[in-house]
Amino acid sequence: MGNGYQERIEKTKRAIESSEYLLIGGGAGLSAAAGIAYSGKRFLKNFAPFIEKYGLTDMYSSGFYPFKTQEERWAYWAKHISLNRYESGPTTVYQDLFQLVKNKKYFVITTNVDSQFELAGFPSDKVFEVQGNYGFFQCSVGCHDKLYDNESLVKDMVARTIECKIPSELVPICPVCGGNIDPHLRINQYFVQDKKWYELNDLYNQFLQESEGKKVLFLELGVGFNTPGIIRYPFEQMTYHNEYATLIRLNKDHPVGALENEDKSIAFTEDIQEVVFTLMK
Known part of the structure; x- marks a missing residue:
């Protein structure tokens, strides 16, 4: 699995356990890891x-x-x-992820459009499907x-x-x-943002306000550079501005983040499904 894998796993487990708030960012790499x-x-x-x-x-x-x-x-x-x-139905990696975080104060923002979070058991009022x-x-x-x-x-x-x-x-x-x-x-300027979209946008912003300055864990899963302004860059910025924040990035292709967050970040290039499963043990 690579040097320091178990050490990174243990650090991540401690970060999850000690966090007051947990914000999940799901990208295309997460669904790819799920087999989609x-x-x-x-x-x-x-x-x-x-x-x-x-x-x-x-x-x-x-x-x-x-x-x-x-x-x-x-x-x-x-x-x-x-x-x-x-x-597709519910997939293992999303179900494992739900078991991992279900007892935490969490919220999900995702660019994925396949409903995998909800199929795995995540309540719809905790999942903001931006795209x-x-x-x-x-x-x-x-x-x-x-x-x-x-x-x-x-x-x-x-x-x-x-x-x-x-x-x-x-x-x-x-x-x-x-x-x-x-x-x-969201393929052009005509994308419809209905009442539910705005309600979830408000819930997301409320979560950000409540967690500001608190012990927050940003769990970024399979997020690349297609739309980095939705999850990747904001997660980096919020980690930088919060001295109590930790950023966990699971990304096989793009694990490296801002150097300013180096001491507050843990990166995994290993298979997302395997990492999530190992964190549950």
């Missing part, structure tokens, strides 16, 4: 017809593919959403701020997909403006 990979064998297994027809290479870039028709677009997106939201959620649709131009549960329609789309197309009658249409529908993902 967007490329490789999982992509090849589930998207073979789309790969053959369109030359798609992975789920991330496929989300930007210029499908010619809405029938083709939704055939792809229905499978994408179904696989990553409805077929959206696969389980909802929205108007593509944000003409109103209502979100629409999509589980039934997505499953119907998948079941009725033929040759990478869904029937035209299944193409979703905005009930207000009559325009197109999008998955609820």
Whole structure:
């Protein structure tokens, strides 16, 4: 596992136990560690017809593919959403994480959109999904701020997909403006921040205010540099400004943080699932 692994584990356990507040930041690397990979064998297994027809290479870039028709677009997106939201189910690393922190005063901020925190048992009022959620649709131009549960329609789309197309009658249409529908993902300026989004934003800020100057543990899991201003940089800044704070970073590719926080940080490049499991022992 590398030099000093057990020592870092023991330091992290002590930091968790002694913390008054625990703020979890979940990024794409956490879901990848849970097995929700967007490329490789999982992509090849589930998207073979789309790969053959369109030359798609992975789920991330496929989300930007210029499908010619809405029938083709939704055939792809229905499978994408179904696989990553409805077929995955709760995963071990998220469940272990919940067991690790459930008795602490904690809050979660995540850029992930797969509902894994909630599926693992985290209460919805403690999880702020900043970038959206696969389980909802929205108007593509944000003409109103209502979100629409999509589980039934997505499953119907998948079941009725033929040759990478869904029937035209299944193409979703905005009930207000009559325009197109999008998955609820922050992909452009039309991302809908509904009442629940603002409520969770307020709860997150309340947590930050309550924990300011207290013994806080920032637990950063699989957060890279796609959107560093949401979790990574704020965690670094809050650690720096709080003499009682500790930053734990689990990140195989980007473990190094601000030098100013070197004495207050513990980094793991080992597998996230293994580290979380070991912390539970």
